[in-house]
Amino acid sequence: MAAAKLLIPTLSHFRPLTCAAAVSASNPARLVPHPPDLLKWIKREGGFVHEAVTITQDTTYGLGLVASGGIPKGSDLIVLPEHVPLKFQSDKDDEADSVSLPLSNRIPEELWAMKLGLKLLQERAKVGSFWWPYISNLPETYTVPIFFSGEDIKNLQYAPLLYQVNKRCRFLLEFEQEVKNVLKNLKPSEHPFGGQDVDASSLGWAMSAVSSRAFRLYGKKLPNGTHSDIPMMLPLIDMCNHSFNPNARILQEQDAGNPKMLIKAAEREIKQSDPLLLNYGCLSNDFFLLDYGFVIPSNPYDHIELKYDGALMDAASMAAGVSSPNFSSPAPWQQEILFQLNLDGEVPNLKVTIGGPELVEGRLLAALRVLLSNDREMVQRYDLSVLKSLSAEGPLGVANEVAAFRTIIALCVIALGHFPTKIMDDESLLKQGVSVSTELAIQFRMQKKSVIIDVMRDLTKRVKLLLSKETTTA
Numbered sequence: 001m002a003a004a005k006l007l008i009p010t011l012s013h014f015r016p017l018t019c020a021a022a023v024s025a026s027n028p029a030r031l032v033p034h035p036p037d038l039l040k041w042i043k044r045e046g047g048f049v050h051e052a053v054t055i056t057q058d059t060t061y062g063l064g065l066v067a068s069g070g071i072p073k074g075s076d077l078i079v080l081p082e083h084v085p086l087k088f089q090s091d092k093d094d095e096a097d098s099v100s101l102p103l104s105n106r107i108p109e110e111l112w113a114m115k116l117g118l119k120l121l122q123e124r125a126k127v128g129s130f131w132w133p134y135i136s137n138l139p140e141t142y143t144v145p146i147f148f149s150g151e152d153i154k155n156l157q158y159a160p161l162l163y164q165v166n167k168r169c170r171f172l173l174e175f176e177q178e179v180k181n182v183l184k185n186l187k188p189s190e191h192p193f194g195g196q197d198v199d200a201s202s203l204g205w206a207m208s209a210v211s212s213r214a215f216r217l218y219g220k221k222l223p224n225g226t227h228s229d230i231p232m233m234l235p236l237i238d239m240c241n242h243s244f245n246p247n248a249r250i251l252q253e254q255d256a257g258n259p260k261m262l263i264k265a266a267e268r269e270i271k272q273s274d275p276l277l278l279n280y281g282c283l284s285n286d287f288f289l290l291d292y293g294f295v296i297p298s299n300p301y302d303h304i305e306l307k308y309d310g311a312l313m314d315a316a317s318m319a320a321g322v323s324s325p326n327f328s329s330p331a332p333w334q335q336e337i338l339f340q341l342n343l344d345g346e347v348p349n350l351k352v353t354i355g356g357p358e359l360v361e362g363r364l365l366a367a368l369r370v371l372l373s374n375d376r377e378m379v380q381r382y383d384l385s386v387l388k389s390l391s392a393e394g395p396l397g398v399a400n401e402v403a404a405f406r407t408i409i410a411l412c413v414i415a416l417g418h419f420p421t422k423i424m425d426d427e428s429l430l431k432q433g434v435s436v437s438t439e440l441a442i443q444f445r446m447q448k449k450s451v452i453i454d455v456m457r458d459l460t461k462r463v464k465l466l467l468s469k470e471t472t473t474a
């Protein structure tokens with residue numbers, strides 16, 4: 001044993017940063033086979049864990065928290081003292097941050113998870129890290145699309161997500177080079193990762209660990225009295241799985257001198273064997289898959305993204321039977337409204353969505369209503385907020401509303417045509433048994449197609465209702 005220690009002296013102060021591909025979504029291995037007891041560590045550090053809160057393997061979503069007995073509503077479930085969450089600027093930072101800080105400054109703000117990921121990777125490499133009891137309990141692999149094969153990325157069949165995945169992969173490969181360049185001339189004592197090679201795969205592990213587990217909460221108080229919003233990893237609390245109907249919620253107590261993170265039971269009793277669930281956010285499946293590595297069936301917040309384009313709108317409305325639409329050449333007064341909707345001008349935002357709680361994004365609905373109307377005076381009688389509202393029920397008349405809805409239905413048909421497979425094909429592929437990542441990609445595209453079909457159904461009903469009302473009043 002002594003000889004082995006002598007042979008590998010440099011290995012004694014760091015841990016390897018290798019990263020394997022995900023084999024199972026429901027039960028990913030942890031970084032070490034028998035990690036320390038997380039509950040005991042939290043309590044030793046001065047935190048509180050309700051006696052009925054336990055960690056269970058018995059979930060379809062990996063590890064989770066479960067109530068071993070009844071918990072009254074509003075009870076504190078877990079309380080973390082301020083030094084336990086893992087944040088980018090931590091009081092425990094040391095001189096290695098003079099290297100990782102400039103590196104993190106090269107990360108675009110939208111990839112904030114990579115910033116905290118650098119810190120996580122640094123702590124993962126360090127033997128004796130304060131956070132090792134937490135980090136060793138993290139999953140070894142993630143089912144996010146940056147780890148999918150090229151074939152499974154294509155299997156997503158949805159351009160906006162393909163774009164995001166490619167962007168993240170490209171960033172990781174470029175950042176790997178930047179990290180290597182910065183690290184190559186460092187003395188061992190200055191090296192933030194214990195002299196180890198950091199590659200796109202270990203960076204991707206760290207980014208996914210953060211994006212799937214961090215919460216954005218108040219940071220330090222700013223001079224103007226407000227709080228900065230910073231991501232942090234909350235040990236144990238982050239063992240809660242997601243639900244849109246959660247039974248727990250995160251709170252931050254800002255008592256002077258004693259800030260704490262806690263989760264409380266929601267305003268209903270938690271029964272024995274109930275999982276403890278948090279709402280990660282009212283997000284589309286794009287975010288759930290990209291950041292968390294899962295897809296929610298019938299997600300009420302899922303939507304599809306389209307580009308507002310005059311030629312596409314003309315094609316859709318002609319397919320819907322609207323005669324001579326003028327989306328490609330709007331009248332000046334219509335163009336002025338498109339400008340107000342930020343669908344025209346120097347830096348327009350042409351991304352519009354269909355599906356989700358709004359059903360049709362207000363900006364798209366207003367544009368269709370206005371461009372399908374010839375009656376400038378009537379249009380100008382209404383506020384933009386009315387023109388954008390689906391519940392306004394045909395402010396510009398039944399014929400205009402029917403034409404707008406039919407145009408959206410035709411847009412949906414065009415969008416469905418962009419998917420190379422039908423839902424029935426996808427279902428039979430899933431029945432044949434496929435890998436974890438292929439299954440996720442197929443579920444993702446099936447859900448997108450369901451969103452489109454649901455919107456078409458809803459709008460078809462609205463058209464029928466409008467037409468029936470018109471015949472009754474005629």
Ligand SMILES: C[S@@+](CC[C@H](N)C(=O)[O-])C[C@H]1O[C@@H](n2cnc3c(N)ncnc32)[C@H](O)[C@@H]1O
Pocket residue numbers: 061062063064139212213238239240241242243291292293294295
């Ligand atoms: C904050 S962690 C929760 C703890 C995690 N289950 C574990 O084993 O460490 C978030 C991860 O849990 C899984 N997860 C949580 N809620 C889920 C849900 N509703 N459906 C599918 N997977 C879920 C996903 O793998 C996600 O990335």
